[in-house]
Amino acid sequence: MEFTKGHGTGNDFVILPDPDGALDLTPGLVAAICDRRRGIGGDGVLRVVRAAKHPEGAALAGDAEWFMDYWNSDGSFAEMCGNGARVFVRYLLEIGLATPSGAALPVATRAGVVRARVEGESIAVEMRRPRLYDTATATLGGLTLPGTAVDVGNPHLVCALPAGLDLAGLDLTRAPDVDPAVFPAGVNVEFTVPGDPVDDTDGHVLMRVYERGSAETLSCGTGACAVAAVALRDADRDTGTVTVDVSGGRLTVTVTDDSCWLSGPAVLVATGELTPDALLA
Numbered sequence: 001m002e003f004t005k006g007h008g009t010g011n012d013f014v015i016l017p018d019p020d021g022a023l024d025l026t027p028g029l030v031a032a033i034c035d036r037r038r039g040i041g042g043d044g045v046l047r048v049v050r051a052a053k054h055p056e057g058a059a060l061a062g063d064a065e066w067f068m069d070y071w072n073s074d075g076s077f078a079e080m081c082g083n084g085a086r087v088f089v090r091y092l093l094e095i096g097l098a099t100p101s102g103a104a105l106p107v108a109t110r111a112g113v114v115r116a117r118v119e120g121e122s123i124a125v126e127m128r129r130p131r132l133y134d135t136a137t138a139t140l141g142g143l144t145l146p147g148t149a150v151d152v153g154n155p156h157l158v159c160a161l162p163a164g165l166d167l168a169g170l171d172l173t174r175a176p177d178v179d180p181a182v183f184p185a186g187v188n189v190e191f192t193v194p195g196d197p198v199d200d201t202d203g204h205v206l207m208r209v210y211e212r213g214s215a216e217t218l219s220c221g222t223g224a225c226a227v228a229a230v231a232l233r234d235a236d237r238d239t240g241t242v243t244v245d246v247s248g249g250r251l252t253v254t255v256t257d258d259s260c261w262l263s264g265p266a267v268l269v270a271t272g273e274l275t276p277d278a279l280l281a
């Protein structure tokens with residue numbers, strides 16, 4: 001089984017080309033591939049399949065040729081992955097499955113069609129505008145933090161740290177406790193502190209994230225979008241551009257009246273051959 005490894009600000013993925021949807025991909029195989037000691041290692045898997053050939057992509061095949069079949073490292077599905085979409089597009093372009101052009105490149109996902117464009121070394125993806133829909137808390141150790149629930153296609157809870165606490169001090173080796181009544185399908189939790197002003201943007205936030213299905217990761221693109229939307233709300237703004245520093249680098253998020261652009265580096269670092277039987281032994 002052929003694979004490529006890639007990442008966006010350290011959020012890393014194993015990319016599996018499967019144009020005709022023929023791979024027998026199971027939660028167990030995804031977890032084995034993502035195992036950092038016994039497998040390739042990754043925060044998730046991106047299966048590259050023609051939209052027309054995937055049951056969840058077929059309805060979108062008229063709008064996008066390719067479907068991003070995203071899986072978390074524990075073998076669960078997610079509706080959307082912002083960094084994954086950026087790495088997916090880098091892969092399509094480098095392998096020649098899509099041609100660079102002035103027009104935005106559509107990609108089908110479980111959260112609908114997103115559009116991507118190349119911006120120098122970065123890939124930017126346009127997703128739905130984040131929807132702030134509730135308040136909730138996250139408890140980590142003895143600390144309970146209020147936060148804002150945000151829908152970016154997938155669920156997020158954005159919690160600002162109180163003054164005096166720093167991000168580096170958080171223990172994210174285990175999942176924060178959240179209210180399952182608010183998040184029946186689980187949630188990705190972002191912890192934030194304000195950053196110093198950055199030229200040309202309307203806000204600057206530093207974050208760490210504990211991802212549903214993948215534990216702590218170095219970056220979460222949809223999480224950065226959620227964080228940016230909360231920062232703009234707190235600044236009494238509906239739209240604007242926010243710099244979001246994640247553990248693995250820098251992302252830029254622009255929230256418009258009806259969408260959200262996520263921009264940052266997306267790189268491919270290796271290709272090779274997987275042996276599913278050995279991974280599952």
Ligand SMILES: N[C@@H](CCC[C@H](N)C(=O)O)C(=O)O
Binds near residue numbers: 011072080
């Ligand atoms: N890292 C991703 C989000 C991946 C999905 C998430 N773990 C979930 O289950 O919703 C991103 O860059 O957005």
